[in-house]
Amino acid sequence: MQIEELDRAYLFHPMTNLAAHEQNGPPLTIVEGHGATVTDSNGRDYLDAMAGLWCVNVGYSHPEMADALHAQASKLPYFHAFSSMGTELPALLSERLIRMAPVPMSKVFFGNSGSDANDTQAKLVWYYNNVLGRPEKKKIISRRRGYHGVTVLSGGLTGLKNLHDGFDLPLPMIRHVRPPHRLWERAPGQSDEEFSTALAAELETLILDEGPETVAAMIAEPVMAAGGVIVPPDTYFPKIQEVLDRYDVLLIADEVVNGFGRLGVPFGSDAVGMRPDLMTVAKGITSAYVPLSAVLVSEKVWQVLLEGSAKYGSFGHGYTYSAHPLAAAAAMANLDIIERDGLIAQVAENGAYLHELLRAEFGDHPNVGEIRGKGLMAALEFVESREPLRPFAAQGAFATAVTLHSREAGVITRALPEADTVSFSPPFVTTRDELERMVVGVRAGLDRAVEARRSAS
Numbered sequence: 001m002q003i004e005e006l007d008r009a010y011l012f013h014p015m016t017n018l019a020a021h022e023q024n025g026p027p028l029t030i031v032e033g034h035g036a037t038v039t040d041s042n043g044r045d046y047l048d049a050m051a052g053l054w055c056v057n058v059g060y061s062h063p064e065m066a067d068a069l070h071a072q073a074s075k076l077p078y079f080h081a082f083s084s085m086g087t088e089l090p091a092l093l094s095e096r097l098i099r100m101a102p103v104p105m106s107k108v109f110f111g112n113s114g115s116d117a118n119d120t121q122a123k124l125v126w127y128y129n130n131v132l133g134r135p136e137k138k139k140i141i142s143r144r145r146g147y148h149g150v151t152v153l154s155g156g157l158t159g160l161k162n163l164h165d166g167f168d169l170p171l172p173m174i175r176h177v178r179p180p181h182r183l184w185e186r187a188p189g190q191s192d193e194e195f196s197t198a199l200a201a202e203l204e205t206l207i208l209d210e211g212p213e214t215v216a217a218m219i220a221e222p223v224m225a226a227g228g229v230i231v232p233p234d235t236y237f238p239k240i241q242e243v244l245d246r247y248d249v250l251l252i253a254d255e256v257v258n259g260f261g262r263l264g265v266p267f268g269s270d271a272v273g274m275r276p277d278l279m280t281v282a283k284g285i286t287s288a289y290v291p292l293s294a295v296l297v298s299e300k301v302w303q304v305l306l307e308g309s310a311k312y313g314s315f316g317h318g319y320t321y322s323a324h325p326l327a328a329a330a331a332m333a334n335l336d337i338i339e340r341d342g343l344i345a346q347v348a349e350n351g352a353y354l355h356e357l358l359r360a361e362f363g364d365h366p367n368v369g370e371i372r373g374k375g376l377m378a379a380l381e382f383v384e385s386r387e388p389l390r391p392f393a394a395q396g397a398f399a400t401a402v403t404l405h406s407r408e409a410g411v412i413t414r415a416l417p418e419a420d421t422v423s424f425s426p427p428f429v430t431t432r433d434e435l436e437r438m439v440v441g442v443r444a445g446l447d448r449a450v451e452a453r454r455s456a457s
């Protein structure tokens with residue numbers, strides 16, 4: 001059997017229309033990648049404008065990453081961290097993460113994915129409140145369009161309906177508030193300041209309606225990624241933080257996409273003025289060479305968790321692969337490359353260039369309602385009409401068509417769920433010439449999607 005046939009017959013794909021895949025199999029089989037380019041089984045090259053899923057930050061097949069993994073796999077591929085057992089690389093990495101953190105943090109708990117790390121966050125928050133003797137303080141607030149994972153708990157924190165439907169999510173202790181998405185959520189004539197004030201007031205109303213004694217935490221991405229690359233107004237998080245502080249509600253920053261330089265600064269919390277009590281990182285920590293996530297815990301939370309030892313004994317949470325030496329070796333090599341090559345400054349410069357290119361190419365387009373983003377993270381949101389502002393009736397179909405046609409033009413981008421948006425999140429090592437070619441490819445995709453719509457009507 002051909003690989004494509006094996007795939008169609010046996011591989012249960014994540015985030016995929018199962019019936020369509022059963023019929024069609026994979027549209028591409030990627031067999032190789034170098035820098036920002038991936039190659040399919042027919043030998044065709046594509047520029048990957050998404051760095052996989054916002055994660056291959058140092059680019060594909062970096063020789064130093066391969067060397068570091070080889071060295072660690074040849075020395076100690078695995079030993080666990082249960083029952084106080086130590087290995088070298090995770091200890092070095094945890095110290096490095098605490099040193100890098102955008103706000104003072106004390107401890108690092110390692111996991112394997114963004115989803116399991118956000119489940120860990122919920123368990124920490126619940127444990128924290130149990131130790132403090134307030135067992136009713138358990139609800140967690142997130143935002144519509146926020147993406148925090150797919151596990152039983154984190155899937156509900158994610159504020160996207162298609163991740164809930166059919167799975168009986170969210171779990172009952174989860175609440176959602178409106179996101180700071182100017183295009184659709186801001187009232188006509190409202191300033192950024194007024195918009196932020198309104199959103200913070202809504203959060204406060206929710207907390208008061210629920211009862212502050214029942215609300216434990218809020219989770220938020222500094223700049224939302226999969227929900228549509230949504231950059232909040234400058235005063236949004238300071239106002240949100242004020243409300244959370246007033247009711248003793250912890251703030252969890254989900255830095256899974258933003259962390260380690262994606263926005264042209266080390267962390268998203270720096271960019272938007274968040275002061276989290278807990279932080280989640282994954283993806284860019286290893287540039288996805290090996291799965292790894294981490295939860296960073298502030299001293300305030302840590303001191304309470306410590307008290308828990310007297311009440312509950314050994315901390316009953318952790319994974320076989322928590323503090324995996326091979327994953328930690330990948331993270332150390334990845335962070336070395338980012339630091340040594342000045343990649344975060346490069347993201348800031350090339351990000352500004354990408355935004356210039358996008359404005360020049362799409363600024364006047366009648367179907368582009370908004371161009372937004374920060375650093376090497378950007379999105380185009382499509383609308384049926386700009387004036388009056390009107391979304392496409394079949395939500396998401398147009399962006400999917402743009403993505404498909406862009407791929408025909410040699411550029412891989414991503415249509416975001418429940419939004420007519422395509423996104424850009426290229427590897428940090430993408431050259432300016434490659435950025436130009438990515439924009440040209442997506443422009444070709446957009447032109448063909450417009451044409452296809454016209455000829456269908």
Ligand code: PMP
Binds near residue numbers: 112
């Ligand atoms: N948080 C954010 C902000 C994410 O973007 C993602 C993944 N797209 C996750 C959490 C979940 O990560 P994972 O897919 O590794 O479980």
